[in-house]
Amino acid sequence: MTVPMIRLNSGHDIPQLGFGVFRVPADEAERAVSDALEVGYRHIDTAAIYGNEEGVGAAIAKSGIAREELFITTKLWNDRQVGEEPHDAIRESLARLGLDYVDLYLTHWPAPKQGAYSNAWAKLIEIRDAGLARSIGVSNHLPEHLDRIVKDTGVVPAIDQIELHPAYQQRDVLGWAEENGMRIESWGPLGQGKYPLFENPAVVEAAEAHEVTPAQAVIRWHLQKGVIVFPKSTRKERMAENFDVFGFELTDDEVARIDGIDPLDGSGRVGTHPLEFD
Template sequence: MTNTVPTLTLNDGHTIPQLGFGVFKVEPTETTRIVTDALSVGYRHIDTAAIYGNEQGVGDALAASGIDRSELFVTTKLWNDRQGTQSAFDAFDESLEKLGLDYVDLYLIHWPAPANDRYIESWKALEQIHDSGRARSIGVSNFLVPHLSRLLAETDVVPVVNQIELHPAHQQPEVTEYARRHGIAIEAWGPLGQGKYPLFDETVVAVAAEAHGKSPAQVIIRWHLQMGNIVFPKSNNRSRMAENFDVLDFELSKSEVAAISALERVGRVSAHPNEVN
């Protein structure tokens, strides 16, 4: 096994580190310190969003790090109330300015917000941003199969990723199967179940953790990597960040992966995508 973070090749030819660091619910005043810690641990893939209110802190940490821009992968997202054409252009400009970057590696529509019926229009705006080179790749987040199928039918560019709530208790098989059939990579947010489901206490997880000398969290993150998911474990604690990153020196057996996959119970923690508008 290697300690190098594996990468996936997206459908547009760009590569993405499979293990990243998310800053959802990270306080803006704490963001620079926390992202600085994450970078020092070894993370090079940072996932933020306009609605998080911490793009500025992410940008400050990146600028202070001295890490070459080519080594970083930065994602941000378009919030629901900025969907549209000009509003999406303006929102993107604001995000880029706060991040202090000339481009982002990935720009996502954060939620389909179907009641507003602007995600098709917004996607066409993202296509133009992509053409400008200021977003190297474009994708979506929290899209279900009906949203994806409409998007593919009515626009020209297939999203490179769909970032969805995904953990062993909620694997969204319909969405993941559809996405992979169309060359759309899956990014998993809330990868450990956000504490609502006692995944760490599951016997199959505990047994695998003991077998490999790892923690239950490390086992679940490893499961994500072997399932082909791009994953964002989140922590404000540097030692926990390091633990979450220390998953590259072991491999789960096929039977261990299958046993963890069998924990599916349609256990959504977050709001349903059709209800977030």
Template sequence: MTTSPVLTFNDGNTIPQLGYGVWQVEDEVAEKVVGQAFEVGYRHIDTAKIYGNEAGVGRAIAATSVPRGDMFITTKVWNADQGYEETLKAFDASMERLGLETLDLYLIHWLQPKQNKYVDTWKALIELQKQGRVKSIGVCNFTVEALQEIIDATGVVPVLNQVETHPYLNQSELRAFEAKHNILHESWSPLGSGKGLLEDPKLVEIAAKYDGATPAQVVIAWHLALGNIVIPKSVTESRIKENWESLDLKLSDEDIDAINALDNGTRYGADPATADFA
């Protein structure tokens, strides 16, 4: 069975570079599709409280023959639960739904600059790591300025930043800052949220060069080549498998450059610098 490359965090722990995301997957469906993902070879599963499917992911974890030590499970503290004490309580609730004793990675889901609780929330994640309840801690949707602020406030550098990233929004400036601080970059909506990216003529053209490859596989292979952690989502068993098989696709430098050149700043999700929702 093909296995994902593994990347090393700044805290010494490791993460499979290709994971399986369950955003917008209903709880009952999550149990089934996470089980399918485990069968295909995925070991890294990315969920969140707000997705409403931690319990379904937990049931899939309990049902599989894959050893817990071979899995990498991520969940996230939601915006309404930010703050020191609130985050500690939210973590307990997430762990109960997942049915886990320890978590591989806990993330702050959004920056929420107007709420301005992210430093206290980060301190709660540091405490959970000190207690040994979480192996690694990181953030989602953080700007360069906010990353610098939590590092300055605590001395603890996030292991990764999970941000909307795809060929139309390749986040080159943010990735350069992260690289300087040994923060890994994780891509959400890596295939452009089904909004037409995969029909881009350049991606279709590149896919045609690689025998049997699809534009989705080309985009996932591009993320992997850049060193991004990538968590494509699908509830279709054939697509779950197709995405996994992207691991076998190695793009030429010329094609990577051509995909980089597609960047036009298009966002399909909210802008972390201004996003404010409960």
């Protein structure tokens, strides 16, 4: 089963389907990532604040998979945005991961009240130029944050990793990305909260039509929208289910019906709003 590759504005390719370890406990991370690698995932997404980089690194070392076959992402936490802190933070993350470089390094949130996200982005450019990250990007950045960092540095992020699912599609960020050559990654791709996607008729009927689960139908929707997606699970059978999404294709009508789930008033958002998170 071949995962599609997407070319980033950095010139590097990223697997469109990956495995996320948000809220995977440190003592479970090695086992979970090892299982994911056995299933076939080669794109692993972690972050310093997750507290499980060591486990991810241990699984990578244990796997025997060649480094060039893997795509590893980690992230700069909000309290390391000032001054030269990003340089220290990436070296600490690399030490925990046991790697010489990451494939993608992201600023985790803009944390606008701190006023340091543009400095953080400038330092990520230096980190990329030093060879410690092959591609750099941001997470949870809105168009106003993206406009600011590009104005200050002239460099467009390769990625913006945002909350994205059928009930919260962030069309303004997607529009900015399309206009500026940036790719979108989805966190929380299966949604939750007051818009339970797995009960929505558009999702249920698409899943039934293709004899797949609602989760598989939603992951397939992301893939067909050109979004990079990494669902999370600590159960190997669910990892395999989430990976088994290349044997069917949603019709244009099915995609359009799922597109229509978003109430467009922002109420489908599950996580904290980027303007409020510091």
